[in-house]
Amino acid sequence: xxxxxxxxxxxxxxxxxxxxxxxxxxxxxxxxxxxxxxxxxxxxxxxxxxxxxxxxxxxxxxxxxxxxxxxxxxxxxxxxxxxxxxxxxxxxxxxxxxxxxxxxxxxxxxxxxxxxxxxxxxxxxxxxxxxxxxxxxxxxxxxxxxxxxxxxxxxxxxxxxxxxxxxxxxxxxxxxxxxxxx
Amino acid sequence: xxxxxxxxxxxxxxxxxxxxxxxxxxxxxxxxxxxxxxxxxxxxxxxxxxxxxxxxxxxxxxxxxxxxxxxxxxxxxxxxxxxxxxxxxxxxxxxxxxxxxxxxxxxxxxxxxxxxxxxxxxxxxxxxxxxxxxxxxxxxxxxxxxxxxxxxxxxxxxxxxxxxxxxxxxxxxxxxxxxxxx
Numbered sequence: 032x033x034x035x036x037x038x039x040x041x042x043x044x045x046x047x048x049x050x051x052x053x054x055x056x057x058x059x060x061x062x063x064x065x066x067x068x069x070x071x072x073x074x075x076x077x078x079x080x081x082x083x084x085x086x087x088x089x090x091x092x093x094x095x096x097x098x099x100x101x102x103x104x105x106x107x108x109x110x111x112x113x114x115x116x117x118x119x120x121x122x123x124x125x126x127x128x129x130x131x132x133x134x135x136x137x138x139x140x141x142x143x144x145x146x147x148x149x150x151x152x153x154x155x156x157x158x159x160x161x162x163x164x165x166x167x168x169x170x171x172x173x174x175x176x177x178x179x180x181x182x183x184x185x186x187x188x189x190x191x192x193x194x195x196x197x198x199x200x201x202x203x204x205x206x207x208x209x210x211x212x213x
Numbered sequence: 214x215x216x217x218x219x220x221x222x223x224x225x226x227x228x229x230x231x232x233x234x235x236x237x238x239x240x241x242x243x244x245x246x247x248x249x250x251x252x253x254x255x256x257x258x259x260x261x262x263x264x265x266x267x268x269x270x271x272x273x274x275x276x277x278x279x280x281x282x283x284x285x286x287x288x289x290x291x292x293x294x295x296x297x298x299x300x301x302x303x304x305x306x307x308x309x310x311x312x313x314x315x316x317x318x319x320x321x322x323x324x325x326x327x328x329x330x331x332x333x334x335x336x337x338x339x340x341x342x343x344x345x346x347x348x349x350x351x352x353x354x355x356x357x358x359x360x361x362x363x364x365x366x367x368x369x370x371x372x373x374x375x376x377x378x379x380x381x382x383x384x385x386x387x388x389x390x391x392x393x394x395x
Binding site: 049050103 | 217243
């Protein structure tokens with residue numbers, strides 16, 4: 032018998048309508064009847080791809096992230112375009128950012144990245160049957176591919192070089208898979 | 214010899230200044246000289262706590278998340294207050310949301326939750342020496358505690374009941390720890 036914690040919307044104000052995100056402030060009624068404000072970011076959602084080469088290395092991309100003002104290492108990933116199927120997006124982003132093509136992409140898990148303030152959902156896929164092709168980054172996208180072993184990935188998490196939620200979740204999952212395979 | 218992908222800021226416009234988040238649009242110069250816009254959300258950062266009871270169950274909280282319009286299960290977590298030390302924040306949030314006190318809190322890893330559009334960083338701590346106390350939620354905070362075994366957590370990830378990035382990363386890490394301990 033779960034308690035109902037729903038916050039009912041009394042009023043909504045759109046405060047920013049950008050090309051990628053929209054921001055709104057909702058006035059809500061709390062379960063205790065009080066009124067509160069909620070600041071919400073709307074995001075189209077994204078995919079991330081866990082691609083492990085036949086040499087048992089994880090394919091990562093190095094990319095500048097303006098919100099952080101730094102260049103970090105992440106899973107290949109990308110935003111969903113309107114109406115786009117996540118698996119098609121994953122196939123496209125993997126090829127554009129890394130040059131690899133996957134025979135199959137298996138859905139692993141989907142999660143909200145920042146449920147406290149944003150509705151972004153990230154769909155994580157695992158690539159199987161990787162084949163090397165040609166990198167085709169978007170004209171205005173600047174990425175560099177690296178390939179690291181599990182031990183190197185774990186060392187890069189410890190050092191802070193890998194500092195992205197989806198990438199860390201995928202590496203821990205990969206570690207579980209490797210331990211099970213032994 | 215890593216390439217410089219830095220996007221230099223040409224102009225910044227603050228488009229929303231909320232109580233929790235701030236949103237700005239930056240005009241940037243790309244490495245190829247072209248100009249682009251970046252929509253950025255500024256967030257104060259947060260902590261999450263991985264607390265495993267002596268019965269080997271993970272302590273989770275059930276909470277309504279307005280951006281998702283649903284009630285989900287997550288690690289106990291909370292936003293950093295201005296100038297607050299993450300470890301103090303973790304101690305406070307663990308006690309407020311779950312009633313547990315930890316003898317020690319060990320820093321596990323810190324990660325950006327949505328580096329594409331936000332600078333939120335989440336500091337993950339592992340609680341050791343858990344002692345049961347009294348739940349003290351904020352007056353306007355509505356949370357319910359649950360405690361699940363590793364198998365139940367994995368089943369809840371598979372079913373989509375657990376659908377939060379930090380919580381999934383922590384559960385995969387817990388699985389690694391359990392496998393190592395065997």
